[in-house]
Amino acid sequence: MVFPAYGSVSVPRYPLDMLIPVVFVACFGIFWIYFHFKRRYLFWSKRDVPYLEPTFPVGNIVDIFNPNIHFAHIIEKLYKKLKGRGDYVGIYFFRDPVLLVLSPDFARTILVKDFNYFVDRGVYCNEEVDPLSANLFFMDGNRWRKLRSKLAPTFTSGKLKAMFHTIVDVGNRLDQHLAERCIRLQRIDIKELLARFMTDIIGSCAFGIECNSLENPNSQFRLMGKRMINLPKLKALKVFFAMMFRKQAHALGIRYNDKDVSEFFMKVVRDTIRYRAENGVRRDDFMQLLIDMMKQHGAGPGESLTFEEIAAQAFVFFFGGFETSTTTLTCALHLLAKHPKAQRKARKCVRSVLAKHGNELTYEAVTEMDYIECIINETLRLYPPVATIHRMTSQPYQLPNGKILPEGVGVIISNLAFHHDPAFFPDPHLFKPERFEDKTFAKNNPNYLAFGDGPRMCIAMRFGQLQTRLGLAMLLRNYNFTMDDCDIDRPLLIDPINLMHGPAGAVWLNVERTVENK
Numbered sequence: 001m002v003f004p005a006y007g008s009v010s011v012p013r014y015p016l017d018m019l020i021p022v023v024f025v026a027c028f029g030i031f032w033i034y035f036h037f038k039r040r041y042l043f044w045s046k047r048d049v050p051y052l053e054p055t056f057p058v059g060n061i062v063d064i065f066n067p068n069i070h071f072a073h074i075i076e077k078l079y080k081k082l083k084g085r086g087d088y089v090g091i092y093f094f095r096d097p098v099l100l101v102l103s104p105d106f107a108r109t110i111l112v113k114d115f116n117y118f119v120d121r122g123v124y125c126n127e128e129v130d131p132l133s134a135n136l137f138f139m140d141g142n143r144w145r146k147l148r149s150k151l152a153p154t155f156t157s158g159k160l161k162a163m164f165h166t167i168v169d170v171g172n173r174l175d176q177h178l179a180e181r182c183i184r185l186q187r188i189d190i191k192e193l194l195a196r197f198m199t200d201i202i203g204s205c206a207f208g209i210e211c212n213s214l215e216n217p218n219s220q221f222r223l224m225g226k227r228m229i230n231l232p233k234l235k236a237l238k239v240f241f242a243m244m245f246r247k248q249a250h251a252l253g254i255r256y257n258d259k260d261v262s263e264f265f266m267k268v269v270r271d272t273i274r275y276r277a278e279n280g281v282r283r284d285d286f287m288q289l290l291i292d293m294m295k296q297h298g299a300g301p302g303e304s305l306t307f308e309e310i311a312a313q314a315f316v317f318f319f320g321g322f323e324t325s326t327t328t329l330t331c332a333l334h335l336l337a338k339h340p341k342a343q344r345k346a347r348k349c350v351r352s353v354l355a356k357h358g359n360e361l362t363y364e365a366v367t368e369m370d371y372i373e374c375i376i377n378e379t380l381r382l383y384p385p386v387a388t389i390h391r392m393t394s395q396p397y398q399l400p401n402g403k404i405l406p407e408g409v410g411v412i413i414s415n416l417a418f419h420h421d422p423a424f425f426p427d428p429h430l431f432k433p434e435r436f437e438d439k440t441f442a443k444n445n446p447n448y449l450a451f452g453d454g455p456r457m458c459i460a461m462r463f464g465q466l467q468t469r470l471g472l473a474m475l476l477r478n479y480n481f482t483m484d485d486c487d488i489d490r491p492l493l494i495d496p497i498n499l500m501h502g503p504a505g506a507v508w509l510n511v512e513r514t515v516e517n518k
């Protein structure tokens with residue numbers, strides 16, 4: 001064995017000559033990024049668009065690193081600051097120019113009149129690693145157009161009527177569930193209860209599956225729903241990175257849905273399709289309509305709905321359906337507990353319409369409950385679950401000042417800011433369902449964008465309205481909702497990390513079965 005002589009052992013060196021190139025490369029990198037950003041920051045001035053001076057590297061969204069503020073509130077804050085500078089203003093999300101729309105009329109131009117220039121939503125998705133992201137919400141261009149026209153017939157009033165009894169069945173189970181618990185006053189986390197209720201409705205309507213999460217809070221569908229909504233901080237950061245840096249996120253293969261969540265939904269869809277085919281089962285639900293579409297459109301290449309496409313649409317119906325409607329109903333009940341007079345009026349409306357319909361909750365009865373409609377509209381005005389509307393130029397677009405926006409520039413519309421602007425809704429922070437008593441007010445109002453607008457507005461608006469109205473009617477018919485005195489003046493806190501704009505944590509209300517004339 002040969003031992004090296006002490007004198008020949010080479011002493012490890014951490015020398016300056018290794019450090020210097022590293023520091024040099026780092027400095028060069030930082031300078032390069034800095035100048036790259038600075039060049040990008042000339043985008044709006046070159047196009048004579050009024051803009052807000054950006055700060056390197058965050059642009060105009062400095063608050064993005066504040067973990068206590070929701071993205072929709074950051075945009076609302078910018079709107080308040082910049083309002084009065086015209087129809088639109090240029091801002092920057094990190095290095096990317098984004099057009100912030102300041103007037104509802106210009107919002108309508110983008111969403112409706114000039115829609116052909118703004119077909120894309122421009123949100124990140126990566127179909128290769130995450131097949132469920134190939135859904136209507138994320139898709140762009142011609143693929144979106146084709147899919148939208150195929151899916152639109154899913155939500156006609158005829159189809160909704162056929163599905164109505166499925167929703168009522170789940171509603172009856174909710175009634176029974178509460179009846180057993182609320183003979184005397186009970187304090188209930190209404191958000192959790194409604195999330196389970198909505199999971200059961202959407203599970204049934206989108207997948208044709210009895211999730212039974214009302215009875216079993218740990219049902220797999222409920223757990224999956226929670227996983228999609230309550231993002232851990234690291235995952236939220238990843239999603240946020242993907243939104244801001246789409247190309248880089250694509251290259252890194254970032255996915256929204258965890259692999260096991262994705263596999264769970266794919267398996268449910270596969271099993272459902274197989275079960276129905278083998279047993280000749282048909283149901284009045286979205287899944288059946290999707291399966292029928294797979295058969296109908298199976299003619300030409302590119303025309304058929306593939307299994308992955310079916311799974312992705314069922315998934316977006318589940319995700320889009322349960323969280324938006326849970327948030328709406330939770331906020332509505334919270335507001336009604338704060339405003340007992342409005343709650344009594346709503347209950348009276350439900351009971352008097354039901355009396356006319358032989359005490360049966362029919363489709364026609366629910367659509368006749370005008371005051372319930374006003375409450376849902378006012379709730380969505382105050383708390384829109386989708387609180388920013390996104391578009392991206394899908395071809396070069398000439399701005400009203402004659403300058404051209406190239407393809408791929410983001411556009412953001414803050415429906416939350418419009419809804420809270422006293423110029424459009426006097427006393428915007430007060431709960432006044434009566435504002436919507438004139439039925440045309442919500443329909444033709446460019447300031448009210450709870451479901452978006454134009455060809456890309458919420459495809460399931462009528463379904464969302466139906467299930468929230470029905471849920472509210474069922475609950476108000478037999479239950480009274482109140483809150484403890486100490487909670488009356490406390491505002492509803494919004495969860496800053498959730499992609500949707502909805503309440504943070506539990507929402508506790510006192511629930512009690514009511515007597516007929518109360």
Ligand code: HEM
Pocket residue numbers: 136137138148316317318320321322324325328380384385386389390449450451452453454455456457458459460461463464465468
């Ligand atoms: C109260 C309930 C709901 C609200 C407030 C709501 C709101 C919205 C909004 C604001 C958009 C974006 C519109 C735009 O960009 O112009 C949207 C899109 C969408 N929503 Fe809803 N939604 C609700 C319920 C539902 C339900 C129940 C489903 C599914 C069953 C659903 C599925 C979708 C889909 C698939 C899109 C994308 C449409 C497209 O890009 O073509 N939503 N929703």
